[in-house]
Amino acid sequence: MQLGHLAVSIGQAYRALDHRSARSAMAVQMPEDSLLATKGVAAAMADSTWRNVKAKQAGETCVRGFMADYFATPDNWDVKTSANRVLGALNGWLYAQSRQMVQGNYISSFSGLVLRGRVGHLFHMGDTLVFRLRGAEFEQLNREHTTLLGGYRYPSRALGMDPSLDIDFMEFNLKQGDIFLMTTQSVKGTLMPSDFVQLIRQYSQDLHQACDMILEKAVEKASARGYSSQNFCFQLVRVDQLPAETDNTLGEVYSSLPLPVELSEGEEVDGYRINEVLSRSQTSRIYAVTDMSSGREMVLKAPAPQLSQRRDFLAHFIMQQWLLERVQSPYVAKAVDVSRPRSCLYFLMERVHGIPLEQWCAEHPQADLKTRLDLIEQLVKAVRALHRRDVLHQRLTPDNLLVDGQGMLKLIDFAVATVPSLPDLPAPLTLVRSAGLTPYSAPEYRLGREPGPRSDQFSIAAIAYEVLCGHKPYAGQLENMQSKVDFTRLHYEPSCQYNPMIPAWMDGALRKALQPNPELRYRRLSEFIYDLKKPNPDFTAPADAPLLERNPLAFWKILSALLLILLLVTWWS
Structure with a gap:
């Protein structure tokens, strides 16, 4: 199949005895146009262990995750940077999921092959196998990493085995006619190198048929030798045509893009007209723009000109687009993918028409608890979408949450969001301190301690507290806290003191999520929002407690009724 300047052919074959024994996954993705130039063609093979009850899910998650995220990386990242960061983020997620499982895990061997331009890139972890057939030479490109335990290998x-990831990387020039074979450890002991070469040569006109014949031969030999496992997975990729040596990829062009100068209303850049300057901060410039060719309204975000020498912050800026493209949620602003060439460094986001959450609260003072809780739940869903991608937001405030006319909330700013597991980026604390702390920042940022998902939870709870009762928690206290001892003296004011309609169990959920010690907060955001909507017995006042504590709403209804009766009696007497 010919795609632009680089043309490849593929073949695949897979066999598992039954659904339960399946443990391998494979895929090839061949994009078109500019994406072919910037990212190339990617092939992946994953294989988990046969004793793993989650083997099938592990392999499929590795392959799908790599394919989806690699092609969403920024154009000006080279292949090695893109793949390493994708695999680092994927490894962190897999490792976290495995730690929470009682049975099975998300550990899987993985080999990823990227062909871009005239160069091949191989990324390998575990014991999957990658071979190259070039002319008469058939060689294994990667090294198997195995451990012998109890007689089993x-x-x-x-991937997913350890929080840190050790990736074998190999880069090599491509030649027209190169054929790459990707397979799993189960083929060991069945086929010889000569078998592979003979079958690939014999059925070179149809690589799918070649894979089918390799599979048939492997099953035949495995049966003859009495092998109990007959799970086989084969994938062939052949280079049919290479681009001209003088061709430049878009990625090489974007890697040297200059930072844009200060832009003003009415100016244009790459066909986008500046309608309004939305923000000028220490790290970025944000503009409302219109695409002159389509009339579409968007938001253009560019680095601040003074960051031209700060490579770490520029790397983080470039990563923001990748984060937006990875996170799929109706409550998170989306990145806009426009394939036209760029003259300077920036990325585009959808334009969200709405008002900041703080303004919405000021304009809707009579909104009931149910409406306010719905906004809080939307915020939780937005942040959970980030956390599922191992992303910490770190700067949740009412200002970066917009509410539209239908009451839908959307998270729009990611200036200090980061993936802690990715290398070559500023540390999470460095990013937060560069932007400055807010009244919604978790105490660990002030103490200089490593943040985590529960840090975002604190910020959500602080926003929820303000939305529900109109005041900030710990108002006037956090700013003066400098040590752990100081934080033990924080005094929590129950939210129901400001809003009598808030029941004690709802305030209990807020109090727990706003604990200064992150270990005392909720383990998951889903637990927090559940307790905000449903009474938790742990936060319910005892039966002998005053009615005001047990059910403030009922108390005020009864009091209002009594006052009305007294008024009527006074009027009639």
Whole structure:
């Protein structure tokens, strides 16, 4: 199949005895146009262990995750940077999921092959196998990483096995006619190198048929030798045509893009007219723009000109677009992918028409608890979408939450969001301190301690507290806290003191999520929002407690009724 300047052909074959024994996954993705130039063609093979009850899910998650995220990386990242960061983020997620499982895990061997321009890139972890057939030479490109335990051979250095990731990387020039074979450890002991070469040569006109014949031969030999496992997975990728040596990829062009100068209303850049300057901060410039060709309204975000020498902050800026493209949620602003060439460094986002959450609260003072809780739940869903991608937001405030006319909330700013597991980026604390702390920042930022998902939880709870009762928690206290001892003296004011309609169990949920010690907060955001909507017995006042504590709403209804009766009696007497 010919795609632009680089043309490849593929073949695949897979066999598992039954659905329960399936443990391998494979895929090839061949994009078109500019994406082919910037990202190339990617092939992946993953294989988990046969004793893993989550083997099938592990392999499929690795392959799908890599394919989806690699092609969403910024254009000016090279192949190695893109793949390493994608695999680092994927490894962190897999490792976190495995730690929460009682049975099975998300550990999997993985090999990823990227062909871009005239160069091949191989990324490998575990014991999957990658071979190259070039002319008469058939060689294994990667090294298997295995460990022998109890007479069984297990993969080592695999995805999801350890919080840190050790990736084997290999870069090599491509030649027209190169054929790459990707397979799994189960083929060991069945086929010889000569078998592969013979079958690939014999069925070179149809690589799918070649894979089918390789599979048939492997099953035949496995049966003859009495192998109990007959799970086989084969994938062939052949280079049919290479681009001209003088061709430049878009990625190479974007890697040297200059920072844009200060832009003003009415000016144009790459066909986008500046309608309004939305923000000028220490790290970025944000403009409302219109695409002159389509009339579409968007938001253009560019680095601040003074960051031209700060490579770490520029790397973080470039990563923001990738974060937006990875996170799929109706409550998170989306990145806009426009394939036209760029003359300077920026990215585009959808334009969200709405008002800041703080303004919405001021304009809707009579909104009931149900409406306010609905906005809080939307915020939780937005942040959970980030956390599922191992992203910390770190700067949740009412100002970066917009509410539209239908009451839908959307998170729009990601200036200090980060993936802690990715290398070569500013540390989370460095990003937050560069932007400055807010009244919604978790105490650990002030103490200089490593933040985590529960730090975002604190910010959500602080916003929820303000939305529900109109005041900030710990108002006037956080700013003066400098040590752990200081934080033990924080005094929590119950939200029901400001809004009598808030029941004690709802305030209990807020109090727990606003604990100065992150270990005392909720383990998951889903638990927090559940307790905000449903009474938790742990936060319910005892039966002998005053009615005002047990049910403030009922108390005020009864009091209002009594006052009305007294008024009527006074009027009639």
